[in-house]
Amino acid sequence: MIESPPFWMYILGFLLVLGPLITLHELGHYLVGRWLGVKAEAFSIGFGKELVGRTDRHGTRWKIAALPLGGYVQFKGDMNPASIPDGDAIASATDEERLGSFHHALLWRRALIVLAGPVANILVTLAIFAGFFMAVGYPQAKDAEQQLTIAGFMDDSPAQKAGIEIGDRVVAVEGEPVEKLQDVQQAVMLYPDQLLQITIQRGGAEMTYPVRTISMEIEDRFGNPSRIGLIGIQAAASETEFVPQGIGTSLGLAVGESVKMVDMMVTGIKQIVTGQRSVQELGGPIKIAKFSGEQLSLGWLAFINFVALISLNLAFINLLPIPGLDGGHLAFYAAEAVRRKPVGPRGMEMAYRTGMALVIVLMLFVTFNDLVSLSPFG
Known part of the structure; x- marks a missing residue:
């Protein structure tokens, strides 16, 4: 409702x-x-x-x-x-x-x-x-490695179809290293129906698979729609906690989060200009x-x-x-x-x-x- x-x-x-x-x-x-x-x-x-x-x-x-x-x-x-x-x-x-x-x-x-x-x-x-x-505090997984380990797949998962298996650990998306599940989600959701290079670790070896994302429209609790990309993986359960940071660390994290947000803005504008996203997403x-x-x-x-x-x-x-x-x-x-x-x-x-x-x-x-x-x- x-x-x-x-x-x-x-x-x-x-x-x-x-x-x-x-x-x-x-x-x-x-x-x-x-x-x-x-x-x-x-x-x-x-x-x-x-x-x-x-x-x-x-x-x-x-x-x-x-x-x-x-x-x-x-x-x-x-x-x-x-x-x-x-x-x-x-x-x-x-x-x-x-x-x-x-x-x-x-x-x-x-x-x-x-x-x-x-x-x-x-x-x-x-x-x-x-x-x-x-x-x-800053959100941190108690076991980040476990959180990045694939525990299952959605129906018709493009990641599974590409050759990725349960037990693989995601280490990079498009060549950019990921440290927590949120990094993977943010890297993938910006690119609905696009081919992404997903790098996983399996048995000590790293392998990269081309995965075409699913385009899915979701709504928040207020009914606002947004179109996101998914690769259809389910992460292993891992508890997340908020850990308060010192002023120096907090400023560094604040800069990092701001850079990520600017990157998302630039990507969104590019996609609107190239027709990958609707101009209706402009507010x-x-x-x-x-x-x-x-x-x-x-x-x-x-x-x-x-x-x-x-x-x-x-x-x-x-x-x-x-x-x-x-x-x-x-x-x-x-x-x-x-x-x-x-x-x-x-x-x-x-x-x-x-x-x-x-x-x-x-x-x-x-x-x-x-x-x-x-x-x-x-």
Whole structure:
């Protein structure tokens, strides 16, 4: 039976996820900008009409706007909140106008200010993961070798058909070593109906078998579907326990988990682009609200873990080299470093306008996709 949280929980979850994450992202830009001597004219959470705000003693307007789907810091010299440079204004600026202007700052300063937003989101993810591993613990099998030993097969198991036998121990998937059952599951589930090289150990010898995964659609307790890959093996029973870690180990594990998540994001995007996955798997603000409310209904641990996932997604998306996003700015700065001069103002302005149009189209698409693929919150 599908369990649906009350409607208010979707709203609360959405605000508790995006509100703090957007604020921290923009604070990253703002604080590094202040540190490097660049003046911020506006700090906004949300877009559109200002609902409430105040101006501080530095002349920065702090405000909350009507559309809670993002935010921005508008630095001195920006043409608009997307930091599109005004070429004519930059070239004709007086000495007074250049003072504290973002676009007149040294290249490395501009790059650090832009990079600070995504870095803030990455740090949030690392802090959540590390805190979880210290407070709750890292999942470890009491007998990892036994957990990786095949005890049985599903009906019509592709692994069994490929020649893998009961008693074999999985040691690698696609050449990547695995240390626990979760590693095998994560490595396989991303690739439905694809040929994977599964390396096993049998009698002291290692053998690699090509196994074509099963494509299976599953649903969680809220009825959200997902398509995963399976190779049809059943692991030997092995108890898993959560072992609290020290701060150093926790940070290392947090980095490792974050890298795995980014790899999953990149793989998912590649599969959507190549047609291996449906574009309906792309999510927008409505899906974020739905999943936020569902995770909040499961308790704070599940919800905070979801916040870490969204925070890393925000960093990843913002670092894409699309003009108008942080990654687009950094791409122009890289070009400027190589050319030893900025990209021409007309070409830069056209690129930024095209990039912003692309972002708006993508937002409209994923929102429409949400409306089509989801019934009204279950």
